[in-house]
């Protein structure tokens with residue numbers, strides 16, 4: 561029989577890390593206590609907040625008496641541990657210790673999950689406790705639960721989307737304000753989107769970790785960060801953005817996880833993060849600023865789209881609190897949430913197996929026969945041309961920019977074509993090679 565919050569003993573909640581997200585989670589635990597208790601079936605008693613230093617000035621909503629620098633002891637006296645420190649260690653050790661002590665865990669830590677997810681799942685399963693992580697992928701957007709639970713009866717074919725707010729903000733500023741990459745990153749830092757060290761975002765590691773988590777859930781297969789083919793946005797220039805616009809596209813950093821079959825008929829999954837040209841009329845092209853959006857294509861459900869805030873303290877806290885209520889409900893009513901589902905165990909295929917349309921931009925000599933020689937190299941690799949655009953460059957030395965859009969081709973053939981084209985004496989430079997959605 562279900563117990564009301566009045567009859568079930570309170571459950572002890574420990575929060576590890578009191579930064580952007582931790583502070584907002586504490587705020588809602590304090591200000592929404594009655595409502596959360598009514599929903600969860602038990603009061604959520606905040607028993608401690610682990611911090612690095614007791615001397616830092618903090619939001620007054622955080623009761624100083626609850627602060628501790630002894631995270632290890634804190635996790636041992638909690639029923640639910642909410643890990644919001646980020647990074648691999650000591651988060652990993654603390655999560656494992658919490659689980660060993662019988663606590664359920666809620667975490668927003670995509671880096672930890674993408675590196676050590678299976679070990680954490682195994683420990684949680686062995687202990688019979690929950691491991692929930694909605695906030696780890698696309699912040700406030702419900703995407704982990706839909707893929708893990710709502711689509712558990714369907715076959716997911718592809719998950720693709722914009723899962724990093726910082727890079728979307730940067731690319732959006734470059735597109736709409738004409739900023740260069742460095743200027744746009746500086747602006748994103750000033751607004752609090754990008755961190756002081758923006759590497760994880762701009763090099764695509766953050767998006768790749770999220771792609772690995774989504775691919776694992778969608779395809780019932782273990783996919784780690786190291787399995788993801790990753791290209792960040794640091795090589796993109798204002799010129800790339802301008803050319804995207806001229807050809808009717810918007811540049812976006814896309815994460816794509818899909819089922820694929822090799823030429824030899826081997827089934828597997830492809831998981832990639834890469835700057836991609838999105839047609840201007842595609843819904844993903846309209847995802848502006850730091851917003852995120854994820855498309856899921858499933859056999860029976862067809863296309864689904866999820867959109868919202870992928871970052872920020874309050875939006876991310878929403879996802880954390882939703883998980884917290886779920887795991888507390890399980891404590892109150894008995895049972896637990898889903899365990900890891902990795903039975904399909906599909907191989908992660910090499911990125912060369914991917915198939916896409918591509919746009920190749922070249923700087924070439926402007927003289928007779930150049931286009932024919934370039935086209936011959938594409939034909940030699942069986943890469944079919946969809947469109948060619950040429951713009952002559954001003955100056956004494958006759959040069960032209962050639963923008964070639966291909967039909968769908970295997971990435972392996974495209975790479976071979978680019979190598980061959982760049983070796984031609986009439987080709988001065990391969991300026992960029994970008995996939996087209």
Ligand SMILES: NC(=O)c1ccc[n+]([C@@H]2O[C@H](COP(=O)([O-])OP(=O)(O)OC[C@H]3O[C@@H](n4cnc5c(N)ncnc54)[C@H](O)[C@@H]3O)[C@@H](O)[C@H]2O)c1
Pocket residue numbers: 576577578579580581582610611612631643644645646647650668669670671695696699870871872873876
């Ligand atoms: N900020 C977002 O928008 C967002 C969105 C989704 C997920 N996340 C994830 O949430 C987690 C927290 O992110 P954040 O933005 O709040 O980071 P943050 O840097 O603002 O906060 C982390 C806090 O943890 C503390 N901390 C680190 N190591 C500690 C330790 N050993 N003991 C005690 N405290 C320690 C830090 O001092 C800091 O105050 C990360 O895993 C992040 O990837 C963040």
Ligand SMILES: N[C@@H](CCO)C(=O)O
Pocket residue numbers: 696698699723724725726727753761766870871872
């Ligand atoms: N740094 C991430 C937020 C945390 O996942 C982003 O910019 O989307």
Ligand code: NA
Pocket residue numbers: 694695696697698699700701702703704879
């Ligand atoms: Na989410």
